[in-house]
Amino acid sequence: KAGVTQTPRYLIKTRGQQVTLSCSPISGHRSVSWYQQTPGQGLQFLFEYFSETQRNKGNFPGRFSGRQFSNSRSEMNVSTLELGDSALYLCASSLAVAGVEQFFGPGTRLTVL
């Protein structure tokens, strides 16, 4: 069974630009969560989608947004990029909504110059 896929794997943007990252969960998984990982803050939760609905949102500014499609694929968007948005963005998928194992994709490394 194929794992979680994320595209693109690497991105370089400049301040003020916007970016869209994509995630395809494991086949049959309907929950997709997004996390930001930085050396200073570690892994931090961004948001979680289940059946095209945002179920939870982390403590991030409104510049960070996401959505989920009917095939469970998800995208996240960051507008007006700041230098501090440079990070590894990770997508995780799981079978159900609560309490179960989450499996991570390879991540998208975003560099903001």
Add this chain to the structure above:
Amino acid sequence: QKEVEQNSGPLSVPEGAIASLNCTYSDRVSQSFFWYRQYSGKSPELIMSIYSNGDKEDGRFTAQLNKASQYVSLLIRDSQPSDSATYLCAVLRGGYSTLTFGKGTMLLVSP
């Protein structure tokens, strides 16, 4: 108080030894606990999950959970150099799907 705490390390052990990684959490309603391994430049890989008090063994890995003490640990027996990585402890509150991570413990296994 940080929600999930881990010693940042590095924890250095010789090949063949037992590595013991520890994690404490502050939210008493936490119900699901996970250990992820992350190699440098890679994404986290799930290696163990534990939901009830006691020990859970999988190959060379044993996860231990003590909810009364709000403590979860990971033991790696017969440590190998390939086990050198950062180990992340993650916690789920009951009824929620948001993982809260510790900052990880770096493990170094020397040949």
